[in-house]
Amino acid sequence: MAVTSLRSGRRLLLDSATKALFQLLTWVCIAIFVGLALVLTQQSLPVLAENNVADILFSGTWDPEAGQFGFLPAIVGTLITMSVSMILVVPIAVLASVYIAEYARGSIRTLLSSSVDILAAVPSVIFGLFGLLIVAPLVDEVIAPLFGAGSTGLGLLTASLVIAVMTLPIIMSLSVESLVALPDSLRETVLSLGETRSGMAIRILLRAAGPGILSAILLGLGRAFEASIAVAMVIGGKNLIPDSLFDAGQTLPTLIVNTFGEMMSLPETRSALLFAALVLFVVVTAFNLLASFARNRLERHWRYQ
Amino acid sequence: MSDTSAIRTENLNLFYGRDKTNQALKQVSVRFPANQLTTIIGPSGCGKSSLLKSLNRLHDLKLHARVEGEVYVGQDPIYRSREPVPDLRRRIGYVSQKPTALPMSIYRNVAYGPKIHGRPSRQELDELVERSLRKVNLWDEVKDRLNAPAADLSVGQIQRLSLARSLAVEPEVVLCDEVTSALDPISSERVEETLLALKQDYTIIMVTHLMPQVQRLADHVVFMYLGDALEQGPASEVLDAPSSERARDFIHGHGGGAKSPSGSVRLASSG
Amino acid sequence: MNRRYVEQYLIETLIRLSAVLVVGVLVLIIGMTLYKGGQVLINQPSVAFTAPGPLYLLGGSGGFLHAILGSFAIVLPATVIATVLAIASGLYLQSDYCSERFARAVNVLLYVLWGTPAIVYGVFVLTLLIMLESRSSLIAATFAVSLLQFPIIARFVDEALKSVSADLKETVYALGTTRFETLRLLLRAALPGVVAGVIMGFARGLGDGAAVLFTAGGGIEMPSGLNDPATTLPILIFQQASSAYPSVREDAYAAAFVLMMLVLVLVAFSKFIARRFSRFAQEDH
Ligand SMILES: Nc1ncnc2c1ncn2[C@@H]1O[C@H](COP(=O)(O)OP(=O)(O)OP(=O)(O)O)[C@@H](O)[C@H]1O
Ligand SMILES: [Mg+2]
Numbered sequence: 001m002a003v004t005s006l007r008s009g010r011r012l013l014l015d016s017a018t019k020a021l022f023q024l025l026t027w028v029c030i031a032i033f034v035g036l037a038l039v040l041t042q043q044s045l046p047v048l049a050e051n052n053v054a055d056i057l058f059s060g061t062w063d064p065e066a067g068q069f070g071f072l073p074a075i076v077g078t079l080i081t082m083s084v085s086m087i088l089v090v091p092i093a094v095l096a097s098v099y100i101a102e103y104a105r106g107s108i109r110t111l112l113s114s115s116v117d118i119l120a121a122v123p124s125v126i127f128g129l130f131g132l133l134i135v136a137p138l139v140d141e142v143i144a145p146l147f148g149a150g151s152t153g154l155g156l157l158t159a160s161l162v163i164a165v166m167t168l169p170i171i172m173s174l175s176v177e178s179l180v181a182l183p184d185s186l187r188e189t190v191l192s193l194g195e196t197r198s199g200m201a202i203r204i205l206l207r208a209a210g211p212g213i214l215s216a217i218l219l220g221l222g223r224a225f226e227a228s229i230a231v232a233m234v235i236g237g238k239n240l241i242p243d244s245l246f247d248a249g250q251t252l253p254t255l256i257v258n259t260f261g262e263m264m265s266l267p268e269t270r271s272a273l274l275f276a277a278l279v280l281f282v283v284v285t286a287f288n289l290l291a292s293f294a295r296n297r298l299e300r301h302w303r304y305q
Numbered sequence: 306m307s308d309t310s311a312i313r314t315e316n317l318n319l320f321y322g323r324d325k326t327n328q329a330l331k332q333v334s335v336r337f338p339a340n341q342l343t344t345i346i347g348p349s350g351c352g353k354s355s356l357l358k359s360l361n362r363l364h365d366l367k368l369h370a371r372v373e374g375e376v377y378v379g380q381d382p383i384y385r386s387r388e389p390v391p392d393l394r395r396r397i398g399y400v401s402q403k404p405t406a407l408p409m410s411i412y413r414n415v416a417y418g419p420k421i422h423g424r425p426s427r428q429e430l431d432e433l434v435e436r437s438l439r440k441v442n443l444w445d446e447v448k449d450r451l452n453a454p455a456a457d458l459s460v461g462q463i464q465r466l467s468l469a470r471s472l473a474v475e476p477e478v479v480l481c482d483e484v485t486s487a488l489d490p491i492s493s494e495r496v497e498e499t500l501l502a503l504k505q506d507y508t509i510i511m512v513t514h515l516m517p518q519v520q521r522l523a524d525h526v527v528f529m530y531l532g533d534a535l536e537q538g539p540a541s542e543v544l545d546a547p548s549s550e551r552a553r554d555f556i557h558g559h560g561g562g563a564k565s566p567s568g569s570v571r572l573a574s575s576g
Numbered sequence: 577m578n579r580r581y582v583e584q585y586l587i588e589t590l591i592r593l594s595a596v597l598v599v600g601v602l603v604l605i606i607g608m609t610l611y612k613g614g615q616v617l618i619n620q621p622s623v624a625f626t627a628p629g630p631l632y633l634l635g636g637s638g639g640f641l642h643a644i645l646g647s648f649a650i651v652l653p654a655t656v657i658a659t660v661l662a663i664a665s666g667l668y669l670q671s672d673y674c675s676e677r678f679a680r681a682v683n684v685l686l687y688v689l690w691g692t693p694a695i696v697y698g699v700f701v702l703t704l705l706i707m708l709e710s711r712s713s714l715i716a717a718t719f720a721v722s723l724l725q726f727p728i729i730a731r732f733v734d735e736a737l738k739s740v741s742a743d744l745k746e747t748v749y750a751l752g753t754t755r756f757e758t759l760r761l762l763l764r765a766a767l768p769g770v771v772a773g774v775i776m777g778f779a780r781g782l783g784d785g786a787a788v789l790f791t792a793g794g795g796i797e798m799p800s801g802l803n804d805p806a807t808t809l810p811i812l813i814f815q816q817a818s819s820a821y822p823s824v825r826e827d828a829y830a831a832a833f834v835l836m837m838l839v840l841v842l843v844a845f846s847k848f849i850a851r852r853f854s855r856f857a858q859e860d861h
Contacts, residue, residue, distance in 0.1 A: 015754040022668035029661055029726065030682065033689055036700045036723075043703055095594035103591065105368060112595060114847075115602045121776075121843040122605060123783025125810040125817075126832050130605045132817060133612070165601055172598070185403040188363045189467065193418035193474050194395025196580055197366070198587035203421075208408040219691070226693030229785040229814055253695050253786075260699065260790055270706075277699045281692060288691035289684075389581060421580065 037281075044275035047268060056275065062239035069272035071279070073239045077156060077249035081231070082224055084160035084245065085167065090217055093171040097213075098201045100172070101179035113176070120169035128233035131162040136234060144246050151246040154236040159251070162234055163224045171220040178212025179205055211298035218291035225284045228253035252280045310377075311339035311478055311508035312360055312397075317374035319355050319364065319532075325371045329355040331532040333374075337478075337525065342500060342509040344519045344540075347529035348555065353512040354402055356529065357480045360510070361397040362390050378478070395422060398471035402482035402512070404463040406455035407470075411447050414455045414466055418474035437473040440503070441465040442495040460487040465496060472503070479503065481511040485518065497522055516556065520544065528552045606836070613833025616826050623830050628796040635821035640831050642798045643812040647835075649799040650714055650792060650808055651781040654721035658729050658781075659774050661722075666733035667759050683734070689727035694786035697723045702790040714799055714806040717792035724787045725777040732773020736766035768849050775846035779839045785810030809835040 047056070047069060059070030100112045139161070140153030151157075182205055190200045206213065236248020237258045250258070256273050319330035329352045337343045345353045355364075362383060364370040375382045383393055395418075407414050415434045419425050425433065434451070438444040443465045447458070455466060464487050471479060481500070485493040500509055500522060513519060519526060519540070526543040528536040528551075536543050536552045547553045617624060622639055629638035669679040701720040705711060740762050748758045763770070785808070788794075793805020794815065809831050816828035 011754050011757070015756045018756045018759075019668075019673050022664045022671075022673060025661055025664035026668045026674075026682065029665055030685065032723065033685060036696075039700060039703055039707075040696070092594045092597055095591045096598045099591045099595035103588075104595070112599065115599050117847065118606070118840065118843060119598075119602050121779055121783070121839050123785070123810055123835055123839055125783075125785050125813040126605065126609055126836060129813065129817060129828060129832055130608060133608055134604060165605075168598060168601070183403065183405070184367075185401040185405045186407070187366055188358065188399065188401050189405045189470075190407065191363060191366065191391070192361060192394050192397070192399035192401075192471060192480075193421070194391045195418075195421055196391045196584040198584045198591070199421060199580065201591075202587055204407055210408070222691045226691075226695065226786075228693065228695040229789065229810065233814065233817055253693060256695055256699060257786070257789065260702075270703075274699060274703060277696050281696045284691055284693055285688050288688060292687065389578075391580070 040274055040278040040281060044271055044278050047271040047275055050268065056272070057279075060241050064266060064269040064272075067268065069269070069275075070239075071252070071255070071276060073241050074250045074252045074255040074276070076241055077159075077235070077254075078225070078251040080156050080242070080245070080249070081160045081163055081235075081251055082221060084157065085163035085224055086217070086221060088160065089164040089167055089171060089220070093168050093220070094175055094206065094213060097172050097175035097179060098206070101176050102197065102201050102205065113173075116169050116172050116176070119165075120173060124166065124227065124230040125233075127162055127166050127227075128230035130165070131158055131230060131234035135161045139246070147246075149244055149246045152236070152248070154234055154248055155246050156235065156242055156249045157245040159231045159235040159249070160245070162230055163227050166227050166230065167220040167224050170223050171216045174216030174219065175209070175213045178209040178216070181212070182208050211295045214298065215291040215295035218287055218294060222284050222287040222291065225280065225287065226253060228257050232257040252276050256280075310336040311379065312337045312510070313377050314356075314359070315375045315377065317356070317359060317372070317376065319352070319359055319373075320371045321355075321367075321369060323369050325369070329532050330359065333529075333532075333534045335527050335534045335537050337508060337510050337527075339508050340504060340506075341524035342504050342511065342522050343525040343527060344523040345510065345512045345527045345529060346514075346516075346519055346555070349514075351529040352532045353529055354482050356527075356534075357399070357482055357510065357512055360478075360480060361394045361399055363394075363399065365390065395474050396476055397478045397480060398474065398476035399480040400464075400467045400471055400482060400484050402486070404460050404467060404487060406458065406463045406466065409455065410452045411455045411458065411466065412451040415470050415473050418470060422474060433473055437469040438466075440472055441469045441499050442492070443469060461489065461492050464488060465492070468496065468499070476507065478508040478510065481509065483512050483514060486514070516558070528555065530555075609829065609832045609836045612826075612829035613831075613836075616830040617833060620830075623827060624834055627798055630796070632796050633815060633819065633824060635819075635823050640809075640812055640827065640834075642796060643807050643809045643831060644834060646714070646792070646799045646806040647782055647808040647838075649806060650717045650788065651721055651778060654718045654725060654781055655729075655774065655778045657718070657722040658725035658777060661726050662730040662733050662773075662777075663763070663770065666730055666737055667763065670734065670737045670762075671755055671759055673755060686727050686730050686734075690731055692727075694724050694784050695789075698787040698790050701787075705791070710803075712791050712793040712805055713803045714792065715802040717788045717806065717808070720787040720791045721781045721784065724784055725781050728780055729773050729777040732776060733766075733770050736769025736773065737762060739769060740765040768852065772846040772850040775842050775849070779842040779846070782808075782842070783810065783835065783839050785814055789814070 050067065051069060056069055057071050057075065059068065060072040061068045061070045062073065100109060104112050135158050136153035139158045140151050143157065144151035186204065186208060187200060190204045231251055232254040235250065235254050237250060237254060238248040239250050242249045256276055260273050313336035315334050317330050317333040318328065321327040321329055333356060345356060347353055358364055359372055360376055364372050372384065375384055378397065386393065407417060412434055415437050416430050419430060419433055435444060438447065443462060446462065455463065458466060464484055468484060485496050488496060497518065500511065503509060523540040526538065526540045527534055528543060530551050535549050536547055544556060547556055624639055625641055626639035627641050629636045632638045668674060669682055697720050701716055705716055744765060745758060745762060748761050788808050789811055792807055792811060794807045794811045795805045797805065799806040813828045813831050816824050816831065819825055
């Protein structure tokens with residue numbers, strides 16, 4: 001009797017001890033990440049004190065020596081590369097997902113889904129090398145002459161193509177997942193009406209999987225925002241508002257990558273770049289939350305059964 | 306030899322599973338007379354739905370299903386036919402066991418089929434939608450909210466919508482898999498009336514669990530057991546004087562229908 | 577032909593082309609790395625096994641052993657830290673230790689962190705270093721990488737724990753176990769998923785360059801101490817690729833070859849574990 005209660009006393013002690021430990025570690029994580037948000041905010045204050053937020057966001061002049069920190073070129077570059085890469089990647093990713101989910105069978109299916117998994121794991125610097133070795137010459141020698149534009153190969157278009165490739169796997173794996181999750185009864189119902197398989201895929205399945213695919217695209221967009229190193233390798237790194245897709249430019253992440261190292265010693269520039277990081281953090285977070293919100297919301301409205 | 310059969314199967318085998326070893330239909334040769342209502346009965350998991358789906362080649366899209374043997378629609382061997390499968394499926398409507406609303410409005414659910422097959426005018430479509438919904442007694446309930454998402458309907462309403470949707474493409478044969486399973490007695494009676502009325506123009510093949518329903522509706526009965534079509538024939542013969550003991554037990558309710566699906570899989574694959 | 581079948585033909589062609597394009601891109605990327613990197617490594621296999629000479633990044637002699645060792649020296653401990661935190665918080669949140677509302681709130685936080693750009697973590701850690709008047713070092717990079725890995729691993733842990741059925745949990749509780757004992761059993765059941773997640777986290781850590789770019793130091797010294805600068809393969813490749821010396825640029829492909837191989841092996845390993853795991857889970861279908 002005494003032995004059992006002693007044992008169960010020890011067990012309960014262990015139970016509370018682990019609870020305390022897990023709780024502590026969980027709070028450590030939370031604290032670190034709250035700290036992250038606070039540090040970024042607090043460190044951006046100096047530049048915000050000197051300059052108006054609107055000036056920073058909408059001025060095109062980046063001249064740290066003169067105390068001018070216009071993010072506009074980087075913001076414009078971000079918007080351009082985001083839109084171009086999404087326009088390129090979304091149709092291809094969605095159609096290829098349809099192929100994997102609805103057409104591919106057996107070993108081809110395994111091959112394709114492993115390709116997506118592998119692509120998802122390729123380190124971003126290697127995408128950068130891919131951009132330098134393959135995409136840049138392609139843009140320089142094939143695409144730019146096609147439009148009669150001059151190009152060094154490094155610029156917004158090259159960056160967009162690299163971003164498109166980087167976001168391909170995340171969009172695809174989530175889209176395939178939502179297509180595969182659709183019930184077979186939906187497919188049977190549609191086919192029984194005399195619909196073709198492709199018609200079913202395009203008109204019904206994409207719509208029924210719409211919430212999942214939309215959130216996949218938003219997550220892909222979030223991923224595109226964060227592409228920093230690979231993009232920095234191919235975008236050319238110029239703080240000027242670009243005239244064409246073939247121009248060199250800058251995005252928010254590449255602004256940080258390209259300038260942080262040199263500017264570390266200048267407190268005000270550092271503060272400006274931390275503000276850039278904060279903007280990036282807020283925007284990406286907004287996109288990710290929007291993605292999950294969109295999914296939940298649409299799933300409720302868009303139910304197919 | 307089978308001029309009165311709208312559909313017949315010949316030595317139909319169906320295998321499920323990655324290695325196609327799980328046999329759900331075994332040498333099934335049955336005939337479904339034209340313009341009659343045939344019910345397929347049998348315990349759960351015996352292959353009723355599987356048989357129904359093989360009649361319009363729905364197993365084609367399954368990753369792990371293989372069909373052997375042949376199904377004749379009229380004189381046409383559908384698994385060897387040159388006719389494109391979508392055209393075939395259009396002639397053979399199907400209402401799934403699981404009530405399914407397409408992700409669009411009620412109106413477009415019904416209009417979807419006619420729209421892919423032709424270019425009906427707005428007015429023709431309106432009429433067709435109304436006619437189809439009236440046939441299944443759904444019109445009065447939904448006429449004021451035709452543009453609401455179909456998913457907002459109740460399960461029983463979706464079941465009737467599914468029937469209306471497949472009638473809208475004007476098939477020759479209608480396959481119904483337990484269409485009254487989610488309905489209250491009154492709606493279910495209405496659907497039964499609909500099916501009886503449709504018999505004039507269509508061949509109807511329905512799966513059901515309910516013996517009283519079989520007694521009320523069936524002209525012809527097929528009894529399935531563990532993937533075999535043990536009995537078939539005019540309703541009066543099969544129901545009144547079943548030749549096998551299994552069918553007798555099932556029809557008179559001694560221990561039939563209680564087999565769990567997994568239990569029958571095991572039996573089926575070992576047999 | 578019916579217009580529907582023409583449409584079908586066109587759509588299916590587009591669908592197939594897209595799939596081919598995806599595979600093509602992958603083949604290009606892997607092929608490029610293996611071919612270009614392989615060439616360098618075959619001509620001069622020693623670059624992967626020798627320390628860099630003093631002028632390595634300026635076209636001098638030596639190899640990039642420092643970056644390979646640096647990668648492991650930074651990412652291995654980071655993975656351990658991230659894993660401990662991820663498992664602890666995963667168990668804490670999924671167990672009956674905390675309220676459901678708290679768990680849901682923390683899950684949103686994890687979701688946000690999962691999507692946070694690596695560069696933000698890098699910048700954050702660098703700022704801390706400046707605030708502490710310290711400098712880039714191996715340990716700072718380890719911290720940054722573990723910040724990056726934590727949400728990734730936590731997500732895998734969470735999914736693995738969720739996939740262990742609630743039935744099991746109740747069955748075990750019914751035996752009169754404490755929460756901790758129950759958790760141990762749950763964790764054991766979820767172990768393959770957790771291990772797969774840890775490996776994926778490790779692979780992501782190895783492949784990431786943005787979190788370490790400003791925090792590791794990135795010189796050409798072999799990693800020597802926790803407070804000394806170190807470098808990783810992605811940083812090295814980034815530096816080499818923008819070099820003015822062709823021979824240095826060529827070496828980037830050799831380093832990329834090594835990095836790609838490491839990551840591919842890790843991913844294959846993690847898939848293998850996950851596959852075995854899912855086969856067990858599917859057996860009772
Ligand atoms: N997609 C599938 N994959 C593998 N096995 C299947 C599949 N569909 C059905 N089966 C198996 O085939 C057998 C017949 O199934 P079927 O759905 O035809 O039964 P049923 O007679 O319609 O049963 P119920 O009355 O419960 O609907 C069952 O043993 C079932 O487990
Ligand atoms: Mg059934």
